[in-house]
Amino acid sequence: MTSSEQGIEPPPEADLIRVARMARGLSPEKAADLTPIRLGGARWRHIERGYEPKRPPKAVRAPDRTLAHMARVVGVTPERLTDVGRAGAAEVLREILRQEAESDAAQQERPYANLADRLERTAWEMPLPVEQRKLIIDMLREAKSQGNGAERSA
Known part of the structure; x- marks a missing residue:
């Protein structure tokens, strides 16, 4: 007997997540x-199916927080x-996206x-375009990691 024969159909959000994934x-x-x-592949499958394959099958509906994180991963708005x-x-997902945007903005404000x-x-203070300054800093870091004494030459 399938889950639909038991009367357990995936909720609309489960289909949405499955298709987006x-x-x-x-x-x-x-x-x-x-x-x-913390979410495993088996639990993800249960949420997408709308049930756990037990005898009898047990209906599953993702909590808001879990569903929001799942939606974030697969690009559901x-x-x-x-x-x-x-x-x-949706409200939890909006907050996740807001926090990510703030974190990205803070990351961009920080000097390289x-x-x-x-x-x-x-x-960093040289009068050069940002990309050239980053290249110089990357070269300094590479020299330091190779231990050729670049940090002592200053």
């Missing part, structure tokens, strides 16, 4: 690995979650150079 070319295991929360009746998960390092600071 497949469109990204991810297996449930790989998608689960990409979430920052908060609006699409709302469209399938999961406004709570380690300003505590005299050579990197000097390179």
